Amino acid sequence: MNQDELKQIVGREAVNYIQDGMTVGLGTGSTVKHLVEALGKRVQTENLNIVGVPTSNRTAKRAKELGITIKDIDQVDHIDLTIDGADQIDEHYQGIKGGGIAHLREKIVAINSRKNIWIVDESKLTKQLGSFPLPVEVIPYGSQQLFKKFKKRGYNPKFRMDGDRFILTHSKNYIIDLGLGKIGDPHKLAKNLKDMTGVVEHGLFLDIVNTIIVGHANGTEVIKAR
Numbered sequence: 001m002n003q004d005e006l007k008q009i010v011g012r013e014a015v016n017y018i019q020d021g022m023t024v025g026l027g028t029g030s031t032v033k034h035l036v037e038a039l040g041k042r043v044q045t046e047n048l049n050i051v052g053v054p055t056s057n058r059t060a061k062r063a064k065e066l067g068i069t070i071k072d073i074d075q076v077d078h079i080d081l082t083i084d085g086a087d088q089i090d091e092h093y094q095g096i097k098g099g100g101i102a103h104l105r106e107k108i109v110a111i112n113s114r115k116n117i118w119i120v121d122e123s124k125l126t127k128q129l130g131s132f133p134l135p136v137e138v139i140p141y142g143s144q145q146l147f148k149k150f151k152k153r154g155y156n157p158k159f160r161m162d163g164d165r166f167i168l169t170h171s172k173n174y175i176i177d178l179g180l181g182k183i184g185d186p187h188k189l190a191k192n193l194k195d196m197t198g199v200v201e202h203g204l205f206l207d208i209v210n211t212i213i214v215g216h217a218n219g220t221e222v223i224k225a226r
Helices: 003-017 030-046 057-065 103-111 143-152 186-194
Strands: 023-026 051-054 079-084 113-121 134-138 157-159 174-178 199-202 211-216 219-224
Touching: 003 030, 003 079, 003 113, 003 211, 003 219, 023 030, 030 057, 030 079, 030 113, 051 057, 079 103, 103 113, 103 134, 103 199, 134 143, 143 157, 143 174, 186 199
Parallel strands: 023 051, 023 079, 079 113, 113 211
Antiparallel strands: 134 174, 134 199, 157 174, 211 219
16 A cells, blocks of 8 residues: 555544544644545534534635534633644654644644544654654744754754745744754753744644554554553
8 A cells, every 4th residue: 555545544544533522623634634534424424413623724624625513722612532643753652743834733732632643654653753854833033043043952953945935834933844863852852942932832742642543554553652
């Protein structure tokens, strides 16, 4: 199976964790797209009563097209389960997210959820985080100064660009990707980044996920993380 087929099987597997009456956080990305499609079919065929809390405009748009009821996070009193993808997961089940620039919203939804499931293909698993660039959302004002500080610390920063334009997040901020190679202590790095004025949020998702569904060529693997 190719990578997209692996994403399809984990998306379809994850929809089985959604039950009637749930409020569900809906993540962002190519793997979650398959989850949303499968959930839309269940809503249409089983008359499933679901409220979706999307983490991006793309997810919200597609979910609405499929007949899934959508609400903003501030319109619900709880989230039963959030299902999202991940860009990288290490052997301790810590993750990096933000390749799709939605990690601020994704983290807000995740930390307000009772349970979190990540759905990934096997290429996302690694022994140690860092080979995937770590996204850091920063406010535009003073971003060049932050960039210089990142460079001085040896973080190998790079602004996320579209040609000569800065790519903007949902909150109209910039993304600086850190080319760290290896992250020896993710918790220490997370604290250091959050302590820097101008940093809105980083892409380290630590001690968050409960279950990981991994797509392999021979089927799916379900990992209980915590």
